[in-house]
Amino acid sequence: MSAKSSQGGLSVQSEELRVVILGNTGDYKNKVVKSILDCENLAGVKVGQCTLHQRDRDGRRISVVEAPGWDRSSKQQTPENIREEVERSVSLCPPGPHALLLVIPVKLSEEPSAHEVTAAQTHMQLLSERVWKHTILLFACDDGVEEPQVREHIRGAEKILDKCGGRHYVLQKRSQSNELFMKIDDLVEENRGDFFTTQVYYELIKHKTQEASGEDKLRLRRISLDNPPDLNKDKGDSVEKKKTTESDKPLEDTPKIYMDIRQFVVILMGVVGALIGAVAGAEYGVSGSVTGLVSGIIVGLLIACITKCIYTRMYSRSLKKPTDSRVNSG
Structure with a gap:
């Protein structure tokens, strides 16, 4: 069985799952990668500032791209090369990721930060507004974090939750690995197997679609020229009408x-x-x-x-x- 991109991308096998992990600096993204792959010892491959992890799990090929972390305060303070790597991360699992996990750390010793949420939102928009359709907001918790603190972080991230349709997941323990995997599968099913593509690829597909539409219109014009209207029929009607008029005269x-x-x-x-x-x-x-x-x-x-x-x-x-x-x- 195959799935197809909403932007008209190439078909991909349903047995394959592609995920990109995004967030600010820290080791929380690495914790999420271990949960998705259900593997403690990761052996990723560095591609620029990104890291590509691949592993077979339950008969499926899983590709996870870990993007470099951005500044937790503002996009302006993130180095230009890191911002470029964030944009490039979605192209490292072609033709595009099925899901993007935006990681918000829930630290035991820190209160929710409005600046951190705003910085996450602005960095995600580097990938275009279409990215939210494929995004899950993931709260990665320290050991010992209690429920009230988690709810407080969720309330603080309402703006992002609105953009991604309320999709979120709270990761507290490694034992939740299967649940997180199911959450990603739910998103893939919700999008009917569609995947996210970069703006350049999206514009290319859009252009190809418009060209195909133009060819269809041209084909219809050619059919019209190949089958012109029967003017003799109209002429015959005119002659008959003339005869009738003359007979009435x-x-x-x-x-x-x-x-x-x-x-x-x-x-x-x-x-x-x-x-x-x-x-x-x-x-x-x-x-x-x-x-x-x-x-x-x-x-x-x-x-x-x-x-x-x-x-x-x-x-x-x-x-x-x-x-x-x-x-x-x-």
């Missing part, structure tokens, strides 16, 4: 044609009436012809108007019926 022009016919009928009826009236009045001379002409025109126009009204009503009804049927069918 005679219907629109029909009333105009019939209107011209009706006007012709009125004129024709007037002329016919005038001729009939003139012929009928000719028996009475010129005055009779004129009177018959006028009367014929009037009678012809009346007949034409009556015929026009009757025809118009009949024609309007014939046009209305198909329209109503189309509306009902829609």
Whole structure:
């Protein structure tokens, strides 16, 4: 089974566990290393100012990097080379540690120090704000330290506890070795096997991810170009629409044609009436012809108007019926 970094790191075997120990000067970090490896006689390898310890435990390969101690008062008083070694420590167990243990000493003869907690916080931020997701605050106690003093140290470290999600462990005896190991495993499980990476490596992975995203977008554009829309289909629709419009056009022009016919009928009826009236009045001379002409025109126009009204009503009804049927069918 493998696990993968949240920043996109390389896969690692679940049987491997990588831990970095950080804290101020003193031998408390070394005590924590012995507890994790369950080994009294350590044989670490010096890598610069850091020490790399490796050992198989319960069928798992454990790598522990012990970073050099910083000044317990402030980051400014820590030498530049030590600060650089603190930053480099997380790269000595590639591709990155699963857990970082920030050690706060609980000494029998000393009260909690606010400066010590502040210095620890500022030194951890050398590794970026992402480090808190993988950090456990570990209180390493002297022999004989009682519970009230431990609680007082925990209260004094509230700012750091808020940053690392409240994860902490109190190490008082070597017999707690298995419990500490389980606490680290809980963190690894909480992060689903993800590990911490340096800022440089994180930015590299982020850049690679963005490049891959850009390639996906380009691939989608190429697919769009390879499968252009069917313009002929739209063209066919336009032709069909045009045909439909043209087929409807005679219907629109029909009333105009019939209107011209009706006007012709009125004129024709007037002329016919005038001729009939003139012929009928000719028996009475010129005055009779004129009177018959006028009367014929009037009678012809009346007949034409009556015929026009009757025809118009009949024609309007014939046009209305198909329209109503189309509306009902829609």
